Each structure stands twice: as C-alpha cells, then as structure tokens.
Amino acid sequence: MSAHTSAVPSGTDHCPMMPNYGAPTITFERGSGTELWDTNGTRYLDFLCGLAVTSLGHSHPVVAKAIADQAMTLTHVSNLYNTIPGPAVAMTLDRLVCSSPMATSRQRGQVLFQNSGAEANEAAIKLARKYNGRGRHVVLSALRSFHGRTLATLHATGQPEKHETFHPLPEGFRHAAYDDVEAMEAALDPSVGAILVEPIQGEGGVNTPNPEYLRDLRALCDDRSLLLILDEIQTGIARTGMWFGFQHAGVLPDIVTMAKGLGNGMPIGAVWAKREVAQCLKPGDHGSTFAGQPLAASAALATLSVMEEMDAPAVASARGAELSAALEALPGVASVRGAGLLLGAELNSEGLNGRTGGEIAKACADAGVLINGVTPTTLRLAPPITVSSEEIAEAVGVIAGVLAGESS
Numbered sequence: 001m002s003a004h005t006s007a008v009p010s011g012t013d014h015c016p017m018m019p020n021y022g023a024p025t026i027t028f029e030r031g032s033g034t035e036l037w038d039t040n041g042t043r044y045l046d047f048l049c050g051l052a053v054t055s056l057g058h059s060h061p062v063v064a065k066a067i068a069d070q071a072m073t074l075t076h077v078s079n080l081y082n083t084i085p086g087p088a089v090a091m092t093l094d095r096l097v098c099s100s101p102m103a104t105s106r107q108r109g110q111v112l113f114q115n116s117g118a119e120a121n122e123a124a125i126k127l128a129r130k131y132n133g134r135g136r137h138v139v140l141s142a143l144r145s146f147h148g149r150t151l152a153t154l155h156a157t158g159q160p161e162k163h164e165t166f167h168p169l170p171e172g173f174r175h176a177a178y179d180d181v182e183a184m185e186a187a188l189d190p191s192v193g194a195i196l197v198e199p200i201q202g203e204g205g206v207n208t209p210n211p212e213y214l215r216d217l218r219a220l221c222d223d224r225s226l227l228l229i230l231d232e233i234q235t236g237i238a239r240t241g242m243w244f245g246f247q248h249a250g251v252l253p254d255i256v257t258m259a260k261g262l263g264n265g266m267p268i269g270a271v272w273a274k275r276e277v278a279q280c281l282k283p284g285d286h287g288s289t290f291a292g293q294p295l296a297a298s299a300a301l302a303t304l305s306v307m308e309e310m311d312a313p314a315v316a317s318a319r320g321a322e323l324s325a326a327l328e329a330l331p332g333v334a335s336v337r338g339a340g341l342l343l344g345a346e347l348n349s350e351g352l353n354g355r356t357g358g359e360i361a362k363a364c365a366d367a368g369v370l371i372n373g374v375t376p377t378t379l380r381l382a383p384p385i386t387v388s389s390e391e392i393a394e395a396v397g398v399i400a401g402v403l404a405g406e407s408s
Contacts, residue, residue, distance in 0.1 A: 026365070031058025034384055034391050036370070045395045047383040048370045052202065052234045052342060055261040056306055057384040063264045066302035067295055076293045085297035086113065089270075092304050096243045097256055097272050110278035112271045113292025117233035117259035118148025120269035123286055124196070124255050125152055127273060128227050129172075131280045132193030139229075140187055141196040142178035146203035147231055156196060159204070179209035181216040194227040194255075195220070199245025202234035205375040206344025208337045214249035221254075227277065229255040233269070234342065237261035238307050238385060241317030241340035248339065266299035268292070307385075316340040316385045319392065323381065326396040332403030341387070345379045351403040352377065360402060369398045 017024075027039045034057055036044045049055060056063060070085070077083060090111035098108055112127075114120045129137050141147065143158040154162060155169040158178075163169055174192070177183040178201060195217060201207035214230075221228040230253040235245030239261060242248055246256070254277055259269035269291075290296075306312075320340040327336045327343065332351020337344050347357065355363075357373025364371050364379075374380040383395070 033057035033059075034387050043368065044365070045369045045383075045391055045398075047381045047387075047395050048372055049261075049382050049384055050265065051260065052239060052382040053260045054265050055237060055239060055312070055341075055385045056264045056303060057386045058265075060264060060303075060306065060386075062306050063266075063299055063302045066298045067266065070294050070298035074294050076290070076295075078289060079287065079291065083294045083297065085294055085301045086292045089113075089292075089297050089300045089304065092301070093258070093270060093272055096304075098252075099243060099247070109272050109274050112273075112278070112281070112286070113297070114259070114269035114271065114288055115267050115291050115296075116148075116269045117231075117257065118150050118153045118269075119288065119291070120233065120257040120259055120271050121147045121153045121156065121196070121231060122150050123271050124229050124257050124273075125156065125194075126286055127255060127271065127277065127281060128194040128229065130285060131227065131277050136191060136193035137172045138174055138189075138191040139172060139194050139196050140174050140176060140184060140192050142184075142198075142201070143175050144178055144201055144204035144207060145175075145196075145198055145231075146201070147196065147198075178204070178207060179213050181213065181220060184217065185220055188224060188226075192224075192226065194229050196229040196231060198231045198233075199235045199248070200240065200338060200342060202342065202380070203374060205378050206338045206342060206380055208339065211249065214246055214251050218249075218251040218253075227254040229253060229257070231257050233257055233259045234382075235339075237303075238312035238316050239340055239342050239382070240338075241320060242313050245339070262303065263296050263299040264303040266296045268296035268300050310385075312385050313340075319383075319385065319387055319389075322389060323383070323387075323392050323396070326392060327381075327399075330396070330400050330403060332400075341381075341383055341385060343381045344374065345381065345399075347377050347379065347403070353403075353405060363402045364399055367398045367402055369395045371399070 028036050029039045030037050036046050093111050094109050141156045145158040147153045147156040152170050155173040158175040176187040230246050232244050236258040254274050256272040262268050317340050324336045327333050327345045333345050334348040335346045356376045357378050361371050361373040371379050371381050
C-alpha cells in the first residue's frame with residue numbers, strides 16, 4: 001500500500017483541526033459502493049461504513065440524485081414550516097417500526113427528527129421525563145452501552161472510563177449489567193421512569209444478548225409502568241437482518257431512536273414514539289434548527305426507498321451469514337457475534353499474537369481494509385448492505401493475512 005496522507009494542508013505546518021480524533025493518517029478523496037480511494041489513489045474496501053452509516057455504499061446514485069435535486073429545489077426553511085420529504089420519511093419510519101409482530105395497528109406512532117444519534121437519544125430522554133413527570137426522571141441503562149457524547153447521553157452511556165474527564169455529569173442516570181433482567185430489576189426504584197438499551201451493543205463490543213432479553217425487559221416495563229426505549233442508532237435501518245433489531249425479539253418499544261444508516265451519510269436522526277407518549281411534547285419543549293431539513297430528509301427518503309425495493313433486511317441477513325462463516329473459518333478468530341452485517345470477530349491468542357484489536361485494525365487499514373478494534377480483543381465489521389460476495393472474500397483474505405502476520 002502507498003504511504004498515508006497528511007491532514008495538514010499543503011504549504012503550512014499547521015493542522016486546522018482540533019485533535020479530538022487524534023492525528024488522521026488517511027485522507028479520503030472519493031468512494032463508490034464498498035470502495036474508497038485516498039488522495040494517493042490507494043484503494044480500500046470499507047467494512048466500517050463510517051460506523052454503520054453508508055449502508056447503501058458510497059455515492060449511491062439514487063441517493064446522490066435525490067440530494068442534488070433537493071439542493072436545486074429547497075435547502076432549508078426551519079421547522080416553523082413544513083416541507084415535502086419530511087412527512088414522507090416519518091410515515092415510512094412509522095410503518096417500518098410498526099411492522100413488528102407486537103404492533104396492533106399501523107400508524108400508531110409519531111416521529112421527531114434530529115441531526116444525529118446522540119441528539120435522538122437526548123430528545124428521547126427529555127420525552128421520557130416529560131411523559132413520566134417529576135420524580136420519575138431516572139433512566140436506567142446498561143453497562144458497556146453507548147448512547148452518545150452530549151453530557152446527558154454520555155451519562156446514559158454505561159462506560160465510566162468515558163465519564164471521568166467530564167464530571168459533574170447531569171443527574172438521573174443509573175446502570176446495570178447488560179443481558180441481565182434481574183440486575184435491571186434490582187436497580188429499579190420509584191424514581192426510575194424508563195429503561196434504555198441497545199438490541200446489540202455496538203461500541204461496547206458487538207455484545208449480543210440472549211433471545212429472551214428484550215422480551216423480558218418489555219414484560220418488566222409493562223409490570224412496573226416504565227417506558228422501554230430502544231437505541232437502534234447502530235442496529236436499525238435493516239443492518240441486523242430486520243428493519244430494527246428489536247423485531248428479532250418480536251417486541252414493540254415505547255420509544256425508538258435511530259440515525260446512522262437512515263441518510264446513507266447525510267446527517268439525520270429520528271425519534272419514534274407511541275402516539276400516547278409522543279403527544280406529551282408541546283411547542284417549545286424541544287427544538288433543533290436543522291433537524292429534518294429537506295436535504296437530509298430527501299436523502300433518508302431515497303435511502304429507505306432503495307432499501308425497501310431491494311429488501312435490504314433479507315440481503316443483510318444473507319450477506320451477514322456469508323461474512324460470519326468466512327470469519328469463523330479463520331484460525332485467529334475464536335467466535336463471531338452480532339446479527340446481519342453488524343458483526344464482532346473475537347480473536348484468540350493466535351490471532352492477537354501480542355497485539356490489540358486496534359493495532360490489528362490499523363494493520364488491516366494499511367493492507368486496504370477498513371474495520372475497527374472495538375475492544376482489545378474484538379474487531380467490528382459493518383460493511384454496506386450492498387457488499388458483494390467477491391468483496392467479502394477479498395476483505396476476509398486481507399484480514400486472514402494480517403492475523404497470520406503477513407502484514408503489519
């Protein structure tokens with residue numbers, strides 16, 4: 001592979017970017033489908049998708065045309081007014097959420113647009129507080145969860161090491177073990193109004209619960225009159241082999257948050273809530289200047305249209321089974337967990353060979369495949385749903401070489 005490219009503009013020794021993400025070593029110039037090219041012309045296979053975002057691949061022609069056409073028509077008017085694509089996206093999301101077997105009728109929910117997953121979770125937390133009233137403000141979430149980087153969603157995130165720098169954090173959050181309903185129940189008291197979990201923990205290590213977990217949480221919330229909030233930001237929009245991760249369990253949450261794959265790269269998030277919950281928000285309770293603006297909404301509408309036409313959940317399930325089987329066959333892989341095309345490859349001592357998951361992911365990038373080391377022993381893979389069998393074989397071959405020490 002050719003040398004990595006610098007983030008420092010030509011002709012200066014000053015990097016204009018804050019060091020929040022570390023020093024970037026690759027500058028990408030263009031992409032098509034699963035492929036990316038950096039400014040040196042080096043080709044990569046993108047099996048990370050901007051953290052499970054570009055589920056239809058880079059520069060998808062239908063999505064790109066929708067954005068371009070919208071840019072030539074109307075770009076922004078604020079949420080004081082309505083636009084054409086937003087309600088169509090909301091109706092589609094409501095239909096897809098309510099395709100769960102537990103939904104008793106269609107169009108029983110309402111949608112609030114946001115700009116990102118963190119904002120969607122922030123809005124869901126505010127919605128839960130407004131619905132439950134004062135005194136029932138606590139949100140119970142899971143250890144090793146990830147719900148965002150705003151102060152509230154950071155505290156909802158069950159990773160204390162991420163909290164330390166930013167204390168004091170907002171009050172009203174509590175954590176219990178993931179995939180352990182008894183631990184969740186033990187953490188309840190009258191101040192708890194909602195339980196917030198991911199159907200599969202993405203940033204926490206692609207941790208996949210037992211099949212009964214979400215069903216038991218739904219029963220617990222029903223028994224204690226709690227809201228069940230499911231964070232589908234990484235698992236939603238067909239990635240796990242169903243439109244939403246909770247649909248594998250056959251439950252229906254009270255609130256669903258989503259973002260990432262919804263706009264195939266355009267920044268858009270959304271909160272879906274059952275009508276009786278959604279109705280508690282009144283004008284002035286929450287707002288966002290850019291949320292649901294026409295460019296982002298047109299991208300989301302095109303993305304959902306393409307996904308429905310191709311039956312994206314079925315494709316993700318089939319390609320995911322193919323990728324999982326190929327990874328499990330590698331000598332350095334102990335197991336593969338996840339669902340559809342959100343997979344975590346757990347490495348054994350042979351695969352690690354004294355390295356961390358992050359170091360192995362960097363070696364894979366040097367060899368032309370983008371993945372990430374989500375824990376010291378786990379590689380996360382989230383390629384586009386449009387990935388081909390040939391691209392899966394090529395990427396797994398590169399990973400095999402890195403695990404065998406053929407690349408560094």
